[in-house]
Amino acid sequence: MLKRCSAVSVAITFLVAGNLSASLSDVAVKLLSGGISPFQYMFVRQLLCVLLLLPFWLKAPVNKRQLGSIKVTLFRSHLMLAGSGLLMVALTYLPLATANAVFYTAPLIMLPLxxxxxxxxxTSGKVVATLIGFIGVMVILRPSQFHWAAIFALGCAFTLALYNILVKKLPRREPVFITLFWTSLLSLPFAGLLSAFFWQPLSYFELVLVAASAFFTMGYHASAVSAYKRAVTSHIALAEYSGLIFVSLFGVVWFEEYPDGLTLVGILLIVLPMILGHQRK
Structure with missing residues (x-):
């Protein structure tokens, strides 16, 4: 059945699934409640990602294990690292839906990038749809109630946008898990250096939450790499907004963060252009 779908449809499916995974990762991070430092979180998460991916890397043929573009992968690895730290700070101090509303400025940033x-x-239609989505984000964020942690959320959105854009600079035939393995591995030296200054004992519960975050984050990045290799960025970037629906639901279920009328209006402004744009294809 997938063979009958267009590349754009398949890519959008990957992105929606990836954003569900990313939303679950955000829930795990928020449950940490700032109990560990962002630097420690960054290092432990990246280390766990490497351990998760190592068996797949070892099973791959030797000629497939090679790093395709060291400069791009090294840069992307530190974008991932920075983004995870910024994300943790934002989720610690902002409601789940509010933080993610700012994260979802990433597709807006991806368009000009x-x-x-x-x-x-x-196309002009894509530009208009993206601008409508941005208005939705602003409705949810409410500039009159601006919180300093939104700056960290915006920084996370920029790193995510650039991280996804640079997928196009990677070798097209490079397997997704190879890309993810090297991206995670190359971030460890700097992450380890930073975490050494802020290290503290981890409880079992905190370790489980970081492990869950690592697992679900890998799910997002694998889906994103698969999606952006298949289709033009501007044709699928709006599908990133699907995660806003997931985090709004999770905010109600796990944190009793009930969205008000303005939040629901903002979500509709973000999601409807994506749906209508896809139906016209």
């Missing part, structure tokens, strides 16, 4: 860095072309 894809034009600038990749030379991709877009």
């Amino acid at each position: 894809s034009i600038w860095l990749l030379g991709e072309k877009t």
Whole structure:
């Protein structure tokens, strides 16, 4: 059945699944409640990601284990590292849906980045839909109630946008798990150095939460790499907004964060352009 689907449809499916995984990771991070330092979280999470991916890397043929583009992968590894730290701070101090509303400015940032860095072309419809999504984000965020942690959320969105854009600079035939393995491994030296200054004992519960975050984050990154290798960035970036629905539901279930009327309006402004745009294809 998948063979009958267009590349864009398959890519959007990957992104929606990936954003569900990312939303579960956000829940795990928020449950940490700032109990460990962001630097310690960054190192432990990346180490666990490497351990999760190591068996797949070892099973791969020797000629497939090689790193395709060391400069791009090294840069992406530290974008992932920075993004995870910024994300933890934002989720600690902001409601789940509010933090994610800012995270979902990433597709807005990706549009000009894809034009600038990749030379991709877009349509006026995509620009309008993206602007409507941005208005939705602002409705949810409510600038009049701006919190300093939103700056960290915005920084996370920028690192995520650039991280995804640079997928196009990787070798097309490089397996996803190989890309993820090297990206996680190359981030460990710097992450370990930073965490050494802020190390403290981890409880079993905290370790389980970091492990859950690592697992679900790998799910997102694997889906994102698969999606952005299959389709033009501007054609699928709006699908990133699907995660906002998931985190809003999880916020109610786990944290009793009930969205008000303005939040629901903002979510509709974000999601409807994505749905309508896809139906016209």
